[in-house]
Amino acid sequence: MASIAFKNVTKRFGDTTAVDNVSFEIADNEFFCFFGPPLSGKSTLLRLLLGLEVPDSGEIYIDGKAVTTLQASQRNIAMVFQNLALFPHMTALDNIRFPLVERKMSETHIRQKVEDVSAKLHIEHILHKLPAHLSGGERQRVAIARALVRDPVAYLMDDPISALDARLREETRVELKRIQRDAGKTLVYVTHDQEEAMSIADRMAILENGKIRQIGTPIDIYDRPVSKYVAGMLGSPAINFFQLDDTQASGIRLAGEGLIQLDAREVPANAVQVGLRPENLAIRPDGGAGDVATARISSVEPLGGFTVVTVAPQQSKSQTVYRALLRGQHQMEVGTEVTLGYQPDQLISFDQNGLAIG
C-alpha cells in the first residue's frame, strides 16, 4: 500500500505554475527523493504534502485517505528542519519527549514511545546529553527521533545537508541512509545535489518546471533516461551529447569536424543526437580501429582513483568539449592527439524533441 499519493496535483502562484499536474506514489518505508534545479517545484511539493499549501486541483492521499483539504496539524506528517531546531537548553531526552508532552500524553505512554524510538535509532546512551555536547550525526538522530516519536506516516527533509562542506556531506548522507533504515519510516527528501540523490534514494523523481520528468530507482534513471534533460541531470561529469550527421545519419559529428562512423543499425532512424556517459567514452593514445575520431586533450584532472580527461575536437571553432572518466591514474599531456571510442550498446539515442528512443 502506498503511504503517500499525489493524483494530478497542480499548484499555481499567479501566472507561475509551481507544480504542474503531478502524480506519484510513495511506498511504505521508502526513501523517496525529489531532485531538480532551483525553482523546479521540489519545495512546493513538500509544502503541499505538509499541508502548508492547498493545491489548485488534484488530490493528495496519505495512508489511503484523501487529505487534500486537511490542515498541516491534521496530517500526521513530520518535518525535520535543516538546522534541526533542537532546543539547546533541553537534553536529548527532553527534546524527544517534547511533542508528546505537548499533546498531554500519559507518562507511561511517553516513556514507552521514547524507549522504542531511541532503541530504533541507537541513541539510548546519549539521551542525557545536551545538544551542544552531541556530534553532528547524533544531533541528526535526535532531531529525527523527535520527529518520529509521535508516529507520523512519513517524515520530510528539505535539503538538510546542503550547508555542510563536501567531506561532511558525504559522511552525513550515509548516516541519513542508515538512520532511515533503522527508523523504518517513509522519508521524503528534497535535494539539488545529484550525487546525494543517487546515493541515498530508493527511488527518486526528477523535476523540471513543476513537472515530474521521470520516476525510478537512481540507477535505472541513470542508465535509461527518458530525455536529454534527465540524462543531463545525473552523472558527474555530465553526459556527452553528440550531434548526428544529418546528411547520412550514420556518423557522430564532433562539433562539425571529426566524425565517428556508426553502423546505421546502432542508431534508430529518427535519432538526431546520441548521448554517451563519460565512463563509456574511451580514449586511446594510438590510432585505433576505423570507427573513431581524433581529438586533442585540453585538460587532465586526476581524482585519485579516477581521471577525468577533457578533449576538444580538432580545429573546431565551437567551445564544445567532451569528457571521459577513466578508471585509475593516467599520465597524459595536454595538447596530445588521441582517438575516441565507445561500445555501441552504450549509446543513448534522442529524437528531435530531446526524448530518448527505445
Add this chain to the structure above:
Amino acid sequence: MTDASGATAMSKSISDTKGRQRLASADQRRLGFYLTLPTQILVLFIAVFPLLMQLYISMTDWTPLSGLNWTRAYELWAGFANYRDLFDDDRFFGALWRTFLIIIIAVPIEFLLGLAIAMLFMEEFPAKKVFYSALLVPMMIVPAVAGYMFFLLFQSDGPINQLLSLFTGSKVAISWLSDPDLALAVVIMADIWQWTPLMFLILLAGLLGVPNDQLKAATLLGASPWQRFVTIVLPKIKTIMIIAVAIRTIELFKIFDTLYIMTAGGPGVATETISVFIYKITTLELVWGYVAALALLILVTLSIVAALGMYLLQRNKSRASA
C-alpha cells in the same frame, strides 16, 4: 545595532510586495479591497475631516472670543483675506526665515558631524562601547529637559560663562539668551548637541550595510581611502543620507519645545520660529481663522517638499536598479 542598511531592507520589501501583487489573482485583490474598505473610510474621515474643517475656518475671521460655535463661523466670512494677510505679515516671514536659517545651519553640521563620528566608529578603538552609549544619551533626553539644561548652562552667571572666565582670566558675563544673535546660536547649538546622535545612528547603520568585501576588493584594486569613500561608500549610502537629512529637516521645521523653554522665541522675536509663532498667535492672540490659513499653507508647502524628496529617492533607486 542593526547591521542591515535601511535602504536595502526597504528596497527588498518593495520588491517582495511587487512579487506578491503579481502572484495574487484578481479575485484575491477584490477581496482585499472589500476587507480594507471600512478601515480606509475611517482613515479618510480622520484625515479629511479636520482638513476640511481647517479650510472652512481659514476662510473666516472666526475666533473663540466671537461667541459663535465654529459651525456658525460662516457668519464671519472673510474669503481669502487671511491668506492675503499672510503674505503681508512680516512677523510670519521673519519666523519662516529664522526657521530656514536654523535648518540650513544645523542640518549640515549635524550631518557632517554625524558622518564623521559614524566613520570613526567603523574603526576599532579602545572603549568604543562606552563612547557609543555616551553618544546616544543626548538623543534620549526629553527635549524640554534638554532645553532647560541649555537654559541653565547659558545663564549670564551660568557654567559656560564661568568656564570662559576661567580660561580668559577675567570675568565673562555674556548674556547669551538676551542677545538676539547669540540666542539663535545657542538654540542651534542645543539642537546639534541633541540630534547629531540620531544622524550618527542612521549613517552608521548605512555604513555598516556597505559590504566589507567590496571595500576590501576596492583596496586591493588600488583605491585610496578617499577613492574608496567616493566610489563605493557614497553611492551605497546615498539613499540613507537623503533619508537622514530629510528626517532632520522636517523635524527642525517643527522645532519648538527646546527652544521655547530656552528663549520663548525671544528676545523679542529673535528666535521665533514657525512653530513658536503659531503657538503664540493661537494661545495669545486667538486669531484662529488666521492660524488655520497659516497651518494649511505650511501643510501644502511641506507636502510639496516631501513629494519632491520622494521623487528624488525613487529616481535614485530606479537608476540604481536599472
Add this chain to the structure above:
Amino acid sequence: MSEIRLEKLTKRFGDFTAIEKMDLQVRNGEFLALLGPSGCGKSTTMNIIAGMESPSEGTVYFGDRDVTRVPMGKRGVGFVFQNYAIFTHMTVRQNLEYGLRMHGLPAAQRKRKVDEIAGFLELSPLLDKPTAGLSVNILQRIAIGRSAVLEPAIFLLDEPLSNVDAAFRSVMRYELKQLQRRFRQTMVYVTHDQLEAMTMADRIAVMDQGVLQQVGTPLEVYNNPANIFVANFIGSPGMNLLKGALTSRDGRPAIAFEELDQTIELPDELARLAEKRNSAAVLYGFRPEEIELTSQNGLSMKADFLERIGARTILHLEASGREVKAVFDNNVAVQLDSMVSFRPASGSERLFDAQTGARIG
C-alpha cells in the same frame, strides 16, 4: 618575480593559534591549492598573503622582496572573493575598469584594456549591463577580469566555487583552469573541497589546525599521504584506516586486526620499514578504489550497503563496528548482508604510526 615564499609564518588571535610556523613556497606560474577543513587556517594564510591581515611572526616574500609590512593596496595581487564582491552599484564595465581608474589610467587606455579582457572572458555583450541579476559564473568572470585587467603576477582565489550549484562546478573548474593556463600567473586557490584541489592544482598544500601537513602534486598526496589526516582528507571517500599490530603468519610478516580477529599479509618492504620502530601498533591504510574482491589472503567483512552514484558504486563494508569503503564500477555484483572477501591491490597498502599518525611506508 611572482614566486611567493612564507617563512615561519605564525598567526595568533588571542590564545588561538590560527597558523603555526608555516613554511611554504609557491613557484612562479604555479597553481597551488590551499586545502583543508573549515578553521584549518587556510583563509588566514591567504589573507596574510594578500595583506588583509598581518602575521604575528614570520615573513612573506614575493620573489626576493619582503612584503610583510606592505599594505594590501600596494601588493599588486589579484584577489577573487568567495562571494566575488562585485560592485553592485556599477555596470560590468565600471567593475572591470575600476582598478585602472584608481591607478589614474586615461580613459582611452582604460577602454582598450577593458575591451580586451572582456573579449577574452566573453563578457563583451554584457559590458554596459548592471551587475544585478547576473548568474554566478558571469559574476565569477567579472571578479577575475576585474583583477586580471591589472595584470597582477599573483592571483589569489578564496573558495570561488562554494556558492556554485554542484552541476555547474565541473564546468567552472574547467574554465578557471583554462584561464590560468592563458594568463600564467602564480595562483593560490583556497578550498575545502579535495575534488577541486585535485582537479585544478599543480600542487596541493594540505592544512589542518593551523599546521601545514603536506605539499605535493595531487597524485603525490593521494598516493603517498604524509599522515592519516591527509590520507583521510584526500580522496572521495578517503583512505580506509584499520588499527592493527605487526605480527607474522606462517613465517611471513603480517598485520593482526584485533577488533576484526583477522590477519593480512604485509609486503616485505613495508614490514622492514615498520620493524625499525619500537611499537608494533600501526594503522593499515588502503584506498577504496584499490580493492580487489578475492577470497585469497584477504579480509572478510559484511556488505552493509551500496551507494550507486552513476559511474561509481561505493560499497560500505562493516565488521565489529569498523567500516571499510570500496569503490567499484557500476556493474559490481555484491549481495547485501553477505560476507565479502577482499584485499587491497598489491602495492597500494600504506602503513601509519598509530601514535603520531605519520606515514611509515
